[in-house]
Amino acid sequence: MHLKRSQLHEVLPLDTPYSLHVFPSYFCNFSCSYCLHSLSSSDLDGMGFRKQLLSFDTYRKTLDDLKQFPETLRALIFAGHGEPLLHKEIDRMVHYAKSSGAAERVEIVTNGSMLSPALSDRLIQAGLDRLRISLQGVSARKYKEVAGVALDFDRFVENVGYFYRHKGQGEVHIKIIDVALENVEEEALFRRLFSGISDSLSIEYAIPFVRQVDYSKFGVEFTKCKQGHERSSAVCSMPFYMLVLTPNGDVAPCCSVDVPLVYGNVAETTLASVWHGLTRKRFLRLQIEDRDMNPVCKECAVPAYGLQEGDYLDDHREELARFFR
Numbered sequence: 403m404h405l406k407r408s409q410l411h412e413v414l415p416l417d418t419p420y421s422l423h424v425f426p427s428y429f430c431n432f433s434c435s436y437c438l439h440s441l442s443s444s445d446l447d448g449m450g451f452r453k454q455l456l457s458f459d460t461y462r463k464t465l466d467d468l469k470q471f472p473e474t475l476r477a478l479i480f481a482g483h484g485e486p487l488l489h490k491e492i493d494r495m496v497h498y499a500k501s502s503g504a505a506e507r508v509e510i511v512t513n514g515s516m517l518s519p520a521l522s523d524r525l526i527q528a529g530l531d532r533l534r535i536s537l538q539g540v541s542a543r544k545y546k547e548v549a550g551v552a553l554d555f556d557r558f559v560e561n562v563g564y565f566y567r568h569k570g571q572g573e574v575h576i577k578i579i580d581v582a583l584e585n586v587e588e589e590a591l592f593r594r595l596f597s598g599i600s601d602s603l604s605i606e607y608a609i610p611f612v613r614q615v616d617y618s619k620f621g622v623e624f625t626k627c628k629q630g631h632e633r634s635s636a637v638c639s640m641p642f643y644m645l646v647l648t649p650n651g652d653v654a655p656c657c658s659v660d661v662p663l664v665y666g667n668v669a670e671t672t673l674a675s676v677w678h679g680l681t682r683k684r685f686l687r688l689q690i691e692d693r694d695m696n697p698v699c700k701e702c703a704v705p706a707y708g709l710q711e712g713d714y715l716d717d718h719r720e721e722l723a724r725f726f727r
Contacts, residue, residue: 419644422468422479422673425480430485431516435581445614465504497528508532509534513536514561518561530569531571535575539578575602592605609704634707652665653668665681
């Protein structure tokens with residue numbers, strides 16, 4: 403699987419996006435305190451956030467569109483502002499992606515709570531390459547506190563272990579949010595519980611991703627980037643290498659909770675038309691010149707806290723401007 407990141411400025415502009423993030427579900431069975439699903443219905447309505455599922459027909463049409471690109475995606479990622487495993491056809495979606503050769507790897511980002519042995523078998527048989535499980539604690543008590551759910555934690559660990567033991571050539575990555583760890587003892591417990599049933603582990607850091615959430619209540623001071631780099635970027639790199647498919651078929655430039663711009667809808671256009679279209683070029687030009695001109699981009703915390711090494715484009719704005727005139 404292709405997990406090594408390129409120096410982004412060296413490969414732009416891309417003829418084919420590196421990744422397509424598919425949001426199969428805007429429903430979630432958790433209400434994590436740092437997430438948009440902790441907000442009230444009125445707050446969600448004010449954001450224009452509608453809980454819905456991606457239809458398989460819309461998904462199939464989107465993947466068929468990928469054949470118009472000259473290269474294969476590096477990654478097709480089922481993720482989003484909801485729980486992918488709540489979609490009853492998630493294994494069918496994985497199988498269609500694998501059978502159509504849509505991407506070098508197909509992965510799911512999930513809270514893992516729905517991961518029964520039966521569903522694990524179906525996902526493994528469908529050919530899932532990578533499973534990324536996001537933990538909300540290392541005890542049932544912590545899950546109740548952070549996610550608002552009564553989780554049988556021992557059964558949860560057993561189910562993760564089942565997937566790991568039967569996964570074949572696939573990978574399991576398990577991560578935990580820092581606000582779900584109270585002390586170094588819990589961090590040690592996290593590593594002890596899951597190091598034997600995963601290929602890799604990580605601790606992720608909360609970032610102010612949802613502007614309607616007061617992150618100060620977690621006692622978190624946002625002084626560094628998500629990965630620990632003391633560096634903030636004027637240019638957001640995400641729209642330069644990825645696309646997002648939302649449940650209603652809209653195509654967006656990034657995974658922001660508040661969508662900065664809709665490029666189009668796959669019912670009316672193709673991904674290739676979107677990728678090479680004038681609307682996207684204008685949006686990328688805006689990122690290069692002054693992303694604050696877009697009100698959503700102006701408030702977004704990702705360029706300050708969430709960029710990966712290799713994705714910083716600030717020193718290459720002049721050369722990029724020539725590409726996206």
